[in-house]
Amino acid sequence: MNTKHSHIILYDGVCKLCHASFNFIIHRDSKAIFRFQALQDFKNFELLESQIQKPIPDSILYIQEGKIFTKSTAALKICKNLDGLWPVFYVFIMLPRPIRDYIYDLIAKYRYSWFGKYNTCMIPDENLIDRFI
Incomplete structure (x- = not known):
């Protein structure tokens, strides 16, 4: 993936549960390693289609250092990088x-x-704009 970020979370930008999860992650990511983008705004689906099994999940994808994780594996790998327990x-x-x-x-x-x-x-406010790609 052609990006300078190594921890990217693609999420369903219209889902209220996904939005709550986004806020949950932001508040437990004191090192600010995660960057975010709504799946609805993601432009490079051809890359995703070449790397993951179809259909592309419409709820969450986690890209860590160029490797794409989906579903429960994505959620658990994200948890692994959060603060606290x-x-x-x-x-x-x-x-x-x-x-x-x-x-x-x-x-x-x-x-x-x-x-x-x-x-x-969601449109990020000025405090979070640098966390979006």
Whole structure:
């Protein structure tokens, strides 16, 4: 991936759960390693299609040093880099991926009906603008 950032989170910019997760990560990333972009604004889907299994997830992708992670693996790898006790959750990486992804997919499937949806993607305020790519 042609970028200077090594920890990029692509998220569903209209999902209220994803927006809450974004805020959660921002507040637990004191080193400011993560950079963000809404999937709706991402321009290089051809790169993603060449590196991950289709269909491209519409909820979260985590790109760490050029390697793309999806679904539960993305969430756990993000937790591994957060402040506090959140890295402890990385132990769940030992569960078989189909089990982890089943739970992830269930939440992702119903996220709009359970948590709601925005009409447009969030526009970052001036305090967060440098965290977006």
